[in-house]
Amino acid sequence: MNLKTVSPKNKIDTYDVEKIRRDFPVLLQKVHGQKLCYLDNAATTQKPRSVIDAVSRYYETINSNVHRGVHSLSEMATQAYEDSRTTVKNFINAASEKEIIFTRGTTEAINLVAHSYGKINLKEGDEVLITNMEHHSNIVPWQLICEEKNAKLKVVPVNNDGELIFEEFEKQLNERTKIVSVVYVSNSLGTINPVKKIIDKAHSFGIPVLLDGAQAIQHLKIDVQELDCDFFAFSGHKIYGPTGIGVLYGREKLLESMPPYMGGGDMISKVTFEKTTYNELPHKFEAGTPHISGAIGLAEALRYINKIGIKKISAYEKEILNYAASSLLQVNGLKVIGQAKEKSSVISFVFDNIHPHDVGTFLDFEGIAVRTGHHCTQPLMDRFNIPATTRASFALYNTKEEVDILVNGLKKVLEVFN
Ligand code: 7TS
Numbered sequence: 508m509n510l511k512t513v514s515p516k517n518k519i520d521t522y523d524v525e526k527i528r529r530d531f532p533v534l535l536q537k538v539h540g541q542k543l544c545y546l547d548n549a550a551t552t553q554k555p556r557s558v559i560d561a562v563s564r565y566y567e568t569i570n571s572n573v574h575r576g577v578h579s580l581s582e583m584a585t586q587a588y589e590d591s592r593t594t595v596k597n598f599i600n601a602a603s604e605k606e607i608i609f610t611r612g613t614t615e616a617i618n619l620v621a622h623s624y625g626k627i628n629l630k631e632g633d634e635v636l637i638t639n640m641e642h643h644s645n646i647v648p649w650q651l652i653c654e655e656k657n658a659k660l661k662v663v664p665v666n667n668d669g670e671l672i673f674e675e676f677e678k679q680l681n682e683r684t685k686i687v688s689v690v691y692v693s694n695s696l697g698t699i700n701p702v703k704k705i706i707d708k709a710h711s712f713g714i715p716v717l718l719d720g721a722q723a724i725q726h727l728k729i730d731v732q733e734l735d736c737d738f739f740a741f742s743g744h745k746i747y748g749p750t751g752i753g754v755l756y757g758r759e760k761l762l763e764s765m766p767p768y769m770g771g772g773d774m775i776s777k778v779t780f781e782k783t784t785y786n787e788l789p790h791k792f793e794a795g796t797p798h799i800s801g802a803i804g805l806a807e808a809l810r811y812i813n814k815i816g817i818k819k820i821s822a823y824e825k826e827i828l829n830y831a832a833s834s835l836l837q838v839n840g841l842k843v844i845g846q847a848k849e850k851s852s853v854i855s856f857v858f859d860n861i862h863p864h865d866v867g868t869f870l871d872f873e874g875i876a877v878r879t880g881h882h883c884t885q886p887l888m889d890r891f892n893i894p895a896t897t898r899a900s901f902a903l904y905n906t907k908e909e910v911d912i913l914v915n916g917l918k919k920v921l922e923v924f925n
Contacts, residue, residue, distance in 0.1 A: 521819070522815075522819055522822075522823045524823070524903075524904060524905075524906055527815070527903060527904050528904045528906075530555040530556055530557070530811075530904075531553045531554070531555055531556070531904055532556060532559070533545070533553045533554070534553060534904060537874065538871070538874045538876070539871065539872050539873070539874055540874075541872075541873055541874025541875075542874055542912075543874055543876070544873075544874050544875040544876065544909045544912045544913065545876045545902075545905075546875060546876060546877050546899040546900060546901065546905065546909065546913060547876045547877055547878045547898075547900060548725075548745075548852070548900045548901060548902035548905070549694050549722055549745070549852070549853055549878070549882075549898065549900035550878050550900070551744045551745060551750065552725065552744065552745055552746065552747045552902050553747070553902070553904070554747055554748070554749070554804075554808070555747055555808070555811050557807055557810075557811055558747060558748060558749070558804050558807045558808050558811065560807075561803055561804055561806075561807035562749060562800045562801075562803065562804040562807075565584075565587065565799070565800045565803050565804075566800060569583040569584050569587060570584065570799075570800075571583070571584040572584070572796055572799075573585040573588045573796075573797065573799055574773055574790070575773075584799055587799075587803050588797065588799050588802050588803065589604070590806065591802040591803050591805060591806035592604050592607050592609070592789070592802070594806035594809050594810065595607050595754055595805065595806065595809065598729075598809045598812075598813070599724075599729045599730065599731050599739065599754075599756055600729075600730040600731060600732050600733070601731050601732070601756050602732060602759065603759060604789065605759050605762070605787070605788035605789050606731075606756055606757055606758065606759050606762065606788070606789070607754060607755075607756060607789055608754065608755040608756075608757065608762070608788075608789045608792045608793060609752060609753070609754060609789075609793055609797055609798065609801075609802050610740075610752075610753045610754065610755050611751055611752065611753055611798070612742035612743070612744070612750075612751070612752070612753035613642075613644060613719060613720075613721040613740045613741055613742045613745075613753055614644040614648075614742075614753075615753060615755075616738075616740035616741075616753055616754065616755035617644055617645055617648050617688070617717065617719065617740050618644075618648040618768075619755055619768040619792060620648075620686075620688075620717055620738050620740075620755065620757070621648035621649050621651065621652045621688075622648070622651075622652055622768055623765040623766055623767070623768045623792075624686065624715075624761070624765055625649075625652035625653075625655075625656065625658075625685075625686075626652070626765075626766060627764070627765065627766060628685050628686070629652060629653070629656040629658045629685055630656060630657075630658070631656065631657040631658065632657070632658070632659070632683060633656070633658040633659070633683050633684075633685045634658065634659045634660075634661050634679075634681070634683045634684045634685065635649045635652075635653055635658060635659070635660050635661065635684075635685060635686055635687075635688065636661045636662075636663065636676075636679055636680065636684050636686070636687045636688070636714075637649060637660065637661070637662055637663070637687075637688050637689065638662065638663040638664075638665065638671050638676075638689055638690065638700070639662055639663065639664050639665045639671075639886060639887055639890050640665050640669065640671065640690060640693045640695065640696060640698060640700075640884065640887050641688075641689075641690050641719070641884070641886075641887075642690060642694055642719065642721065642882075642883050642884055643883040643884070643885070644719075644883070645688055645689075645690060645719045646660075646886070649688060658685070659683075661679050661684075662886075663675050663676045663679060664890075665698075665887070665890060668845070668846040668847050668848075669693065669696040669698045669844065669845035669846065669847050669891075670698055670847045670848070671689075671698070671700050671701070673701065673704065673705075676705065676708070677708060680708065680709065680712050680714065681712075682712070684709075684712065684714050685714065686714065686715055686716070686717065687705065687709045687714055687715070687716045687717070688716070688717040688719070689702065689705055689716065689717070689718060689719065690718075690719040690721075690722070691718045691719060691720050691722070691723035691727075692720075692722035692723045692726065692727070692851045692852075692853075693722065693845070693853070693884075693887075694721065694722045694853065694882055694883070694884065694900075695844075695845070695853070695855055695881075695882040695884045695887055695888075695896065695898065696844065696845025696847065696850075696853065696855055696887070697828075697845055697847070697850040697851050697852060697853030697854065697855070697900075698845060698847040698849065698850060699723075699727070699847070699849040699850060699851050701849075702716075702718055702734060702736070703734060703735075706734060706735050706736055707735070710735065715737035715738070715758075715761060716736050716737050716738070717736070717737065717738035717739070717740065718734070718736045718738065718739045718740070719740055720739050720740060720741040721740065721741055721742050721745055722745065722851070722852075722853070723741070723851075724741040724745065724746050725745055725746040725747070725812075725820075725902070725903075726820070726821060726824055726851045726852050727817070727821060727851065728817050728818060728821070731756050736756075737757065737758045737761055738755065738756065738757050738758070738761070739754075739755075739756040740753070740754070740755050740756075741753060741754055743801060743804070743805035743808065746805075746808055746809070746812065747808040747811060747812070748801070748804050748805035748807070748808035748809075749798075749800070749801045749804040749805065750801075751798050751801050752798045752801030752802055752804070752805050754805075755792070759788065762788050762789075762791075762792070763788065767785055767791055767792065767794070768792055768794075769792075769794040769795070770783075770794055771794035771795045772794065772795055772796070773786065773790055773793060773794060773795065773796075773797075774786050774790055774791050774792065774793060774794040815903065820903045823903065824851070824852050824901055824902070824903065824905075825851075827852075827901050827905055827906070827907065827910065828850065828851070828852055828853075828854070828901060830907050830910055831854055831899065831901070831910045831913070832854060834910050834911065834913075834914045835854065835856065835913075835914060835917075837914060837918075838914060838917045838918060838921065839921060840858050840859060840860075840921070841856050841857075841858060841917065842856060842857050842858070842859075843855065843856050844856060844857060844891055844893065844896050852900055852901045852902070853898060853899075853900045853901075854898070854899050854900075855882075855896035855897070855898045856896060856897055856898075857893055857895075857896050857897070858920075858921075860924070860925070861920065861921075861924045861925075862895070863879035863880065863895040863896055863897040864879050864880075864895070865920075865924060866879060866897045866917070866920055867879035867897055869916070869919070869920050869923065869924075870897075870913075870916045870917075870920070873912070873916040873919070874912075875912060875913055875916050877897055877898060877899050877900075877913075878897075878898045878900070879895055879896070879897050879898070880895045880896075881894065881895050882896070882898060899913055
């Protein structure tokens with residue numbers, strides 16, 4: 508990572524972070540009498556006023572169930588829900604709305620693929636390839652289906668900087684590998700994986716690739732056709748949208764070949780007690796009443812991002828990350844876990860003699876929100892021989908002043924605990 512402080516002349520003039528901050532009501536609050544310094548964005552992001560309003564407006568004006576009523580409200584709700592799908596499709600440049608499945612989040616999206624794709628494609632002796640830096644939601648669903656099918660879960664190791672060892676990935680690919688499932692950006696380390704290289708290599712063996720995009724969608728430009736990935740999963744709440752809504756992108760041909768994941772209303776074409784036929788994509792994978800207001804809120808969040816521009820956001824966040832990396836060098840004894848050359852928006856660190864939970868609790872009294880713990884990546888913590896880290900994670904509204912507040916907070920932690 509570039510540890511240089513970015514000089515003022517490199518400042519992105521057109522990025523008005525103060526104006527952006529005013530769009531987020533939560534950020535105006537005080538916590539323990541201190542100005543809130545919210546640095547837990549990898550866990551969830553705050554919501555702009557436009558998203559909050561879009562959700563309220565839905566309930567105030569067109570609340571109704573979708574895909575069933577002939578009455579006006581139902582038609583309007585259906586239109587708004589399906590328009591949201593189109594907004595998502597355009598945001599990630601999918602080829603068709605049929606490839607956009609609304610889920611509860613990344614976790615449900617990965618479970619859907621593991622169970623549906625796995626059900627028809629995995630048999631005894633087959634392999635599923637993941638990495639040592641996966642979130643539990645990209646480990647456990649695969650373990651469940653591998654156990655059922657007597658298939659093997661294989662893991663690509665990471666080096667001491669927290670980078671995936673590409674040569675090991677290449678070595679582990681073989682004719683038994685039935686799917687590769689990889690995190691795009693690590694939630695614990697911030698490592699950006701070389702996903703294009705991974706996809707191209709896997710495809711040379713005819714193996715499909717799922718990208719866990721939970722920490723990528725809000726920071727990087729995503730074009731699923733350019734990436735050529737087969738599946739891409741993300742959560743709305745990590746990209747300034749509501750909780751309880753997420754997306755599975757899947758290549759149409761693959762989704763067509765896969766059986767339904769859940770059964771219920773809306774996913775059927777015709778039901779008799781003898782046999783049921785299923786609805787077309789994407790509805791085949793959306794059983795039951797969906798999170799209509801969530802989809803509408805997510806689409807509004809994507810419009811908010813589009814208004815600023817994801818590339819501008821990326822550049823600004825990189826500036827903040829570099830500033831944080833160099834500023835944290837001032838804190839005695841702080842050790843950064845994860846020094847990948849390509850990183851995004853996350854810094855995890857430890858102290859030799861102070862537990863991360865003590866660091867997090869102390870910082871909270873200073874108004875600073877960070878996450879402490881294993882971040883649902885216990886195997887990765889084991890790899891670094893640590894139980895937990897303190898993690899600061901940045902979003903489009905964070906400032907260099909907030910990085911300074913974090914550094915000062917950590918200096919106070921040292922005074923108190925050492
Ligand atoms: N994958 C990654 C890389 C994640 O960071 C997370 C959530 C998930 C999957 C699961 O997303 P969900 O929306 O379905 O829960 N990560 C975190 C985190 O880092 N702190 O809290 C949640």
